[in-house]
Amino acid sequence: MAATDGQQFPPPKVLTYPASAPPLLVTQGAEGRLYKTTHLAPNRPCALKYRPPKPYRHPILDARLTKARISSEAKVLERCWREGVPVPAVYAMDPAAGWMMMEWIEGIPARVGINKLLGDRREEEEEEDAEAPLPETCETLLADLMRRIGAAIGALHKTGVVHGDLTTSNMMLRPRRRGYGNGSGADGDGDDAEVLKGDVVLIDFGLATQSMSDEDRAVDLYVLERAFASTHPRAERLFATVLEAYKETFKKASSVLVKLEDVRMRGRKRSMLG
Amino acid sequence: MAVTDVARKKRRIALGCEGSANKLGIGVILHEGDPANPKSTVLSNVRHTFVSPPGTGFLPKDTAHHHRAFFVRVARQALADAGVGLDEIDCVCYTRGPGMGAPLTSVAVAARTLALLWGKPLVGVNHCVGHIEMGRAITGADHPVVLYVSGGNTQVIAYAEQRYRIFGETLDIAVGNCLDRFARALAISNDPAPGYNIEQLAKQGGRVLLDLPYAVKGMDCSFSGILTRAEELAAQMKAGGGKGPDGEPFTGADLCFSLQETVFAMLVEITERAMAHVGSNQVLIVGGVGCNERLQEMMGLMAADRGGSVYATDERFCIDNGIMIAHAGLLAYETGFSTPVEDSTCTQRFRTDEVLVKWRK
Ligand SMILES: Nc1ncnc2c1ncn2[C@@H]1O[C@H](COP(=O)(O)OP(=O)(O)O)[C@@H](O)[C@H]1O
Ligand SMILES: [Mg+2]
Numbered sequence: 001m002a003a004t005d006g007q008q009f010p011p012p013k014v015l016t017y018p019a020s021a022p023p024l025l026v027t028q029g030a031e032g033r034l035y036k037t038t039h040l041a042p043n044r045p046c047a048l049k050y051r052p053p054k055p056y057r058h059p060i061l062d063a064r065l066t067k068a069r070i071s072s073e074a075k076v077l078e079r080c081w082r083e084g085v086p087v088p089a090v091y092a093m094d095p096a097a098g099w100m101m102m103e104w105i106e107g108i109p110a111r112v113g114i115n116k117l118l119g120d121r122r123e124e125e126e127e128e129d130a131e132a133p134l135p136e137t138c139e140t141l142l143a144d145l146m147r148r149i150g151a152a153i154g155a156l157h158k159t160g161v162v163h164g165d166l167t168t169s170n171m172m173l174r175p176r177r178r179g180y181g182n183g184s185g186a187d188g189d190g191d192d193a194e195v196l197k198g199d200v201v202l203i204d205f206g207l208a209t210q211s212m213s214d215e216d217r218a219v220d221l222y223v224l225e226r227a228f229a230s231t232h233p234r235a236e237r238l239f240a241t242v243l244e245a246y247k248e249t250f251k252k253a254s255s256v257l258v259k260l261e262d263v264r265m266r267g268r269k270r271s272m273l274g
Numbered sequence: 275m276a277v278t279d280v281a282r283k284k285r286r287i288a289l290g291c292e293g294s295a296n297k298l299g300i301g302v303i304l305h306e307g308d309p310a311n312p313k314s315t316v317l318s319n320v321r322h323t324f325v326s327p328p329g330t331g332f333l334p335k336d337t338a339h340h341h342r343a344f345f346v347r348v349a350r351q352a353l354a355d356a357g358v359g360l361d362e363i364d365c366v367c368y369t370r371g372p373g374m375g376a377p378l379t380s381v382a383v384a385a386r387t388l389a390l391l392w393g394k395p396l397v398g399v400n401h402c403v404g405h406i407e408m409g410r411a412i413t414g415a416d417h418p419v420v421l422y423v424s425g426g427n428t429q430v431i432a433y434a435e436q437r438y439r440i441f442g443e444t445l446d447i448a449v450g451n452c453l454d455r456f457a458r459a460l461a462i463s464n465d466p467a468p469g470y471n472i473e474q475l476a477k478q479g480g481r482v483l484l485d486l487p488y489a490v491k492g493m494d495c496s497f498s499g500i501l502t503r504a505e506e507l508a509a510q511m512k513a514g515g516g517k518g519p520d521g522e523p524f525t526g527a528d529l530c531f532s533l534q535e536t537v538f539a540m541l542v543e544i545t546e547r548a549m550a551h552v553g554s555n556q557v558l559i560v561g562g563v564g565c566n567e568r569l570q571e572m573m574g575l576m577a578a579d580r581g582g583s584v585y586a587t588d589e590r591f592c593i594d595n596g597i598m599i600a601h602a603g604l605l606a607y608e609t610g611f612s613t614p615v616e617d618s619t620c621t622q623r624f625r626t627d628e629v630l631v632k633w634r635k
Contacts, residue, residue: 028550028580029550054539054576054579055575055576055579056539056542056571056572056573056575056576056579057535057539057542057572058483058535058539060483061483061488061535061536061539065488164491164492165491165492165493165547166492167492167551169551207490207491207492219445219491219494223491223492223493223494226440226441227441227492227493227551229439230432230434230439230440230441231551233434233435233439266445
């Protein structure tokens with residue numbers, strides 16, 4: 001949802017202390033708000049994730065879930081970061097108060113990047129042939145991104161963590177320092193293309209758990225596969241590339257992929273009753 | 275979209291037959307004006323429910339028998355209530371699936387008979403799409419995220435590019451099934467519905483919240499672990515040994531309350547996540563569990579927090595009914611869709627996203 005002005009919602013207490021720059025409400029996401037603020041030094045940007053109380057939830061259940069989720073999110077992030085999985089570093093937290101501070105990741109969510117590329121193409125396509133396949137550059141770019149996504153998930157699963165909410169909204173594309181400044185802008189697709197070349201950084205570990213089970217890992221992939229089908233129907237078939245790269249990065253992938261087939265089957269079976 | 279002959283008519287009327295679970299429903303709907311956005315009027319909506327004794331569930335064979343036994347009575351009533359002549363009816367719609375095989379088949383056979391008898395085209399309808407279209411028509415929600423919650427299904431759905439796409443769903447049993455089976459553990463009456471009686475009993479609870487597992491994975495969720503734990507607690511209570519977090523014995527009402535608070539919080543959470551994902555602030559609840567007022571209230575609080583609102587219908591439209599089948603079937607028929615008699619089968623498996631939603635942009 002669009003971020004609205006920060007005054008509309010009461011911020012957590014930690015953000016009410018004097019600071020050189022006021023905190024900026026970036027998004028009101030699924031269950032938390034994300035503020036951009038600074039940590040220790042005014043030139044060190046950080047993301048503050050705040051899970052406000054949910055009015056619809058029983059207060060006891062609400063407190064239990066909020067606390068457990070903030071601490072588990074921080075614990076999992078720290079573990080990933082130590083093991084070299086691309087995630088934001090944790091700076092500080094207060095689980096009972098419902099917040100955690102982490103490294104600020106520049107860039108945009110993968111969902112936005114992908115849709116921008118596909119969306120732009122759609123407009124061009126109307127003038128030309130609607131049935132035309134994706135232009136080769138576009139296809140290569142997307143396939144390459146899928147490979148990096150697959151590799152990131154492979155690295156994640158290797159450390160014994162499952163994400164629990166894998167969607168293209170929960171992956172940031174962080175611009176690479178070097179790749180910038182290709183100059184002229186003569187190529188109309190240049191910017192969108194450049195964005196897709198960013199590093200994949202996994203975020204939003206609010207539902208992550210530590211698990212080594214094939215089943216949990218397969219469900220992780222299944223959640224992403226379905227999110228993909230619903231969010232990027234035009235790029236659905238590219239999902240196979242994600243799995244390919246996953247397999248290359250993660251030694252134990254083959255048994256997970258067998259399990260994935262089971263999970264998909266169950267998905268189909270679930271449609272049995274109305 | 276090519277304009278079909280029926281779409282050119284000022285008044286279009288369909289009869290719909292539903293029997294995918296323990297409700298037999300027959301209804302007659304009228305569409306007027308632009309088929310892309312018709313004015314819909316419910317001419318009749320008759321239902322007869324097969325109620326099994328407390329502690330038991332409804333079995334396919336008995337349910338199918340019930341539907342066969344009551345079909346003629348319910349159909350006559352629906353026609354009489356509607357007050358339309360047979361010549362005014364444009365098509366006969368029936369539930370093709372998903373649902374329980376035997377009950378589905380018995381109603382399909384009956385619908386086929388009517389179509390042949392009256393010389394009307396037949397239209398096979400996806401049950402879930404029926405719920406969604408009826409919900410949209412009644413509430414006026416135009417582009418909502420849909421929470422579809424019933425005895426057989428639990429799905430979070432949003433429309434995109436001519437399909438109702440499933441964003442999240444249960445990874446094991448449906449929420450309604452969880453409630454129904456829990457009702458059996460406490461031998462709560464199935465009349466009018468186990469879920470309704472749990473809701474009433476829960477109103478007497480609230481002193482304590484019993485700890486039940488909370489299982490959400492992304493936009494999916496699971497209920498079997500919760501059911502197992504709730505059944506264990508019910509058994510403890512019956513044996514006289516159950517104590518709540520305050521050290522006092524808990525009651526059946528406390529259990530109902532805790533179960534509702536937990537499973538509904540999960541449903542609201544996955545719905546909210548889907549709303550954030552697609553950038554919508556409307557939510558429509560359909561399916562039998564959708565008439566639970568506590569669920570509607572919780573959903574309303576969430577939606578208000580996001581600057582939006584919740585749309586829900588009452589038991590006439592939430593609980594399985596024939597009118598929704600008539601409505602969704604007529605929408606499809608107006609685009610030129612019909613089901614030849616030789617293809618008029620039913621299927622237990624029929625995913626919501628398999629249907630091409632030709633009547634929407
Ligand atoms: N560390 C970060 N750096 C920069 N932006 C972030 C960071 N974490 C999250 N965001 C932004 O905030 C949005 C919501 O955050 P997320 O952690 O996914 O919470 P939610 O549970 O609300 O989805 C993300 O989609 C992303 O755009
Ligand atoms: Mg997120």
